[in-house]
Amino acid sequence: MRTEFEESLHRAVDGRAGREDLLALAGARGDEVRALLGAALSVRLSGGRSVTFSRNVFVPLTNLCMNRCAYCGFRRDPGDPGAGYWEPGRAARVAAAGEAAGATEVLVSSGDRPEAVHGEAALWLRRHGYRSTVEYAADVEDRILRSTDRVLIHTNVGVLTRDEISLLRPLNASMGLMLESSSPRLSGPGMPHCCSPTKDPRVRLRMIEDAGSLGVPFTTGVLIGIGETWEERVDSLLAIADLHARYGHVQEVIIQPFSPEPGTPMWKSPPPDPVDVAKVVAVARLIFGPSMPLQAPPNIAGPSRPLLLSAGADDWGGISRLTPDYVNARHPWPSEEELSREADALGMRLRPRLPVYPRYLLGGWLPEGLRERALSMSDEEGYARA
Template sequence: MPHQLCAEEALALAERRDTPKLMAEAARLRDIGHGGLVSYSRKVFIPLTHLCRDVCHYCTFAKPPKKGETAYLTPEQVLEIAHMGAAAGCTEALFTLGDKPELRYQAARDGLARLGYDSTLGYLEAMAALVLRETGILPHLNPGLMNAEDLARLRKVSASMGIMLESASPRLMQKGMPHHGSPDKEPAARLACLAEAGRARVPFTSGILIGIGETRRERIEALLRLRDLHDAHGHIQEIIIQNFRAKPDTRMANAPEPNTDDLLWTIWSR
């Protein structure tokens, strides 16, 4: 087995700029561990709601309520998407949604009431069970922060769940930074959710978002926190390295994007 870097050795990678050499070393370790195996899952995305109580400065998924638009997909719409995915050969239904929008928007509370629910997580639980029962596609859930009770309920209707750590740096919560005003992006809360998932033995996906104001050292610190959680519980099935892209009509529309070298450096440092 390849040598696992200690925290000090891993943090020292932040000073390395020889990306091609780093890539070669990482490729060698990958081949030792996995050979030429590449795995993937055919999935259909089900955007249960675009409402979210957070206001991340780079996000285009979350949208405020609009007059005349429904807050949530109906059960019929959920099943229609799932059946289309099944017909296309998908085996996974990836539920995407904002974090507890009913805590911010009356439109979300009203929409849930019309559907017969009092929380987004309760409605998600029902829709995941519906898709699993009617199509056999395995739900993967990305609902944001969850406590032990939430995880126990949702575990019964899903194959796996996930939450992006994005960053372990509280600095990104400060005024003028991308997570300011987004309480669910508090690193301690996200790490606590990941730990609860481990204790509940829920297969979990996580990862980091690069290029939103963090340093390279902070990226490695976040990856080390994820490694520590997996070492403790063995539940993290996937680590995503997601690169920031500047998008129109967001607060970070004119922010610089990480270049290819920076993305490659981060992938191979992982």
């Protein structure tokens, strides 16, 4: 290994790495990659051997969206097959079915503010008595909570204002928004976010900060393989770390690899190399230390799951027995049994959790009404009750 790499790795393991050290680690090659992953795994194991996941059902309220990300296979335009909103009662029925099947999380998602660009979306909302998709989401979530006893809601419906976060907060155990990248370059002409105004990193960082100042347990992360550089990857992780240092609200960080979707402008672009994804996980682990959950979507990771666990990942996010991953529909969920076998093979233990992590549940971050429900669903350590 190069001497400068070894020195940077030692500083990172000790929690003293600066940006230049992290960039040196990102440039790992050959035996350095094994050393990087081994160091990250050592840091991760110092915080325990659990690999967590959440039993969920997925409720995508609408696939209409104001953005046109070059890689997105989820969004539709009005008139496209399958385009539109879920009817108001459908989400509550799916949530009830999930509760009966043992799910503890309802993931509520949607395209970002479709009513801002699609007259059809605005008309549908008005006909049903709503002024916005966010207002519709709040009503749906209230219905879900009133018709169930043992599920909690996690919402990711795009960029929200401070007032909208406050509207949804009493209904949500946690909320989320992927940063994806802190690089404005990716919003330039010909880049994947050029037609996606709410993918401006300043807009997304502002929402993540607002959530922190309002005390909302929050999920965010980075998207790997859409044309970003290693410097941009490191800077994106550091931007998240900076906000978490100020507010303490980031409950998990997702490292998500790009997956080509048919019919999109980036359909023929290659996915990122699994070793590169593992290196991002390892660098993230060294940035955030042993206590921050690092999530890798298990259906997208596929055969790379053991590699990502060995690089420092310790969470698989939500998986469902009832609903597909509507955003990555070509990638079916692995079974709990598969994930458990893979964890066991590495001397780890698969463990179900709630959509709010234990330190936020037990630390009093939830609104009182939701806190009582969550505590009734959790064990003494704050994980999902068997």
